[in-house]
Amino acid sequence: MRALTYHGSKDVRVDNVPDPSIQEPDDIILRVTATAICGSDLHLYRGKIPQVKHGDIFGHEFMGVVEETGSAVTAVSKGDRVVIPFVIACGSCFFCSLNLHAACETTNTGRGAILNKKQIPPSAALFGYSHLYGGVPGGQAEYVRVPKANVGPFKIPDGLDDEKVLFLSDILPTGYQAAFNAGITLGSNVVIFGAGPVGLMAAASARFLGADKIFMVDHHAYRLEFARSQYGVIPLNFDEVDDVAEAIIEQTNGFRGVDAAIDAVGFEAKGSSVETVLTTLKIETSSGHALRQCIASVRRGGIISVPGVYAGFLHGFLFGDAFDKGLTFKMGQTHVHALLPHLLEQIIADKLRPEIIISHRLPLNEAAEGYRIFNEKEDACRKVILRPGI
Numbered sequence: 366m367r368a369l370t371y372h373g374s375k376d377v378r379v380d381n382v383p384d385p386s387i388q389e390p391d392d393i394i395l396r397v398t399a400t401a402i403c404g405s406d407l408h409l410y411r412g413k414i415p416q417v418k419h420g421d422i423f424g425h426e427f428m429g430v431v432e433e434t435g436s437a438v439t440a441v442s443k444g445d446r447v448v449i450p451f452v453i454a455c456g457s458c459f460f461c462s463l464n465l466h467a468a469c470e471t472t473n474t475g476r477g478a479i480l481n482k483k484q485i486p487p488s489a490a491l492f493g494y495s496h497l498y499g500g501v502p503g504g505q506a507e508y509v510r511v512p513k514a515n516v517g518p519f520k521i522p523d524g525l526d527d528e529k530v531l532f533l534s535d536i537l538p539t540g541y542q543a544a545f546n547a548g549i550t551l552g553s554n555v556v557i558f559g560a561g562p563v564g565l566m567a568a569a570s571a572r573f574l575g576a577d578k579i580f581m582v583d584h585h586a587y588r589l590e591f592a593r594s595q596y597g598v599i600p601l602n603f604d605e606v607d608d609v610a611e612a613i614i615e616q617t618n619g620f621r622g623v624d625a626a627i628d629a630v631g632f633e634a635k636g637s638s639v640e641t642v643l644t645t646l647k648i649e650t651s652s653g654h655a656l657r658q659c660i661a662s663v664r665r666g667g668i669i670s671v672p673g674v675y676a677g678f679l680h681g682f683l684f685g686d687a688f689d690k691g692l693t694f695k696m697g698q699t700h701v702h703a704l705l706p707h708l709l710e711q712i713i714a715d716k717l718r719p720e721i722i723i724s725h726r727l728p729l730n731e732a733a734e735g736y737r738i739f740n741e742k743e744d745a746c747r748k749v750i751l752r753p754g755i
């Protein structure tokens with residue numbers, strides 16, 4: 366089959382690779398009909414995540430049709446159309462029982478990414494995401510093996526186009542979890558750092574949950590303009606506004622700051638040349654630029670919600686400011702399984718339309734070009750979807 370594989374920093378190729386096969390009785394083989402490139406894939410693409418091997422198949426946002434089922438699979442049958450969460454969860458361990466599927470302690474055969482690990486098990490395996498997370502082949506391919514198929518695949522009702530439901534695999538639940546964790550309710554004011562797909566899904570979710578003012582920070586004017594026109598955000602371009610946090614505070618009641626801040630950027634945040642140098646020298650593993658501005662923008666007693674991926678340590682983290690303001694932090698990979706059914710209902714009811722962010726549709730064979738365009742933010746790229754078989 367054809368699949369998008371890694372060959373080094375900024376070198377991904379669509380290669381011929383062996384077809385996947387059933388390995389466990391509760392596996393299925395899925396024929397992929399649509400798959401997307403995620404900002405998380407860009408961290409891999411830029412060679413920033415350890416233990417990614419040459420030939421690894423990427424892709425954790427995908428859906429398709431069940432082609433083959435293992436002997437113990439009862440939840441789905443051949444021919445079913447399903448969306449697959451990017452997190453692989455067993456459904457029955459301690460954490461799965463708490464609806465914390467991204468913390469599933471049984472699926473990841475890798476080490477996990479935590480530095481000060483002690484004896485705790487790693488978090489859940491992820492599709493197409495480094496051997497730290499199990500080295501499970503991903504879905505930017507014609508076919509993919511899906512483990513834990515009595516738990517992971519979610520059936521999609523007929524008549525809903527792939528584009529409408531594909532983002533249930535990751536970015537819609539991720540944006541929703543970010544907004545939910547930010548405590549957004551009717552009338553909340555919030556700032557979202559990052560106007561990429563996750564930031565946009567967080568804005569859509571914040572609107573859905575009743576937010577009043579939504580500030581959005583990025584330096585790609587076309588992304589900010591899209592968010593303004595679709596979600597009514599107040600855009601702030603950090604190439605033009607010197608002190609973004611100050612500009613936000615000036616627009617809140619009593620100069621108190623916003624109720625919550627969402628960091629949809631993560632460890633490759635731009636804007637601090639010191640941290641860029643330190644991370645290149647590997648003295649620092651993350652840039653704290655977006656996170657520091659979150660802390661500065663939020664009011665006392667507010668919440669910082671972090672869907673953006675972080676790795677390792679941050680030196681410039683103003684923990685004292687967070688303490689002084691009495692802040693709450695919520696973060697982590699998304700518990701997709703717990704959120705997906707509710708979000709599917711909202712799509713069916715036409716209350717959420719995640720597909721509007723798609724800007725590029727390419728055949729799988731052009732996936733490498735899709736990575737390049739998305740990484741370079743060329744051609745006003747917001748989100749790329751790939752169609753195997755076209």
Ligand SMILES: NC(=O)c1ccc[n+]([C@@H]2O[C@H](COP(=O)([O-])OP(=O)(O)OC[C@H]3O[C@@H](n4cnc5c(N)ncnc54)[C@H](O)[C@@H]3O)[C@@H](O)[C@H]2O)c1
Nearest residue numbers: 404405559561562563583631634635672673674697698699
């Ligand atoms: N928690 C999860 O389960 C989960 C799931 C999906 C993605 N993610 C993570 O979410 C993050 C965003 O993903 P995406 O698909 O939107 O990626 P993306 O790369 O398309 O978007 C990131 C945006 O942040 C902007 N940015 C960079 N530095 C900034 C700064 N200092 N302030 C404000 N904006 C800044 C960039 O210009 C870009 O538009 C990534 O770190 C990704 O790995 C996490």
Ligand SMILES: [Zn+2]
Nearest residue numbers: 403404405535
């Ligand atoms: Zn993703």
Ligand SMILES: [Zn+2]
Nearest residue numbers: 455458461469
């Ligand atoms: Zn589990």
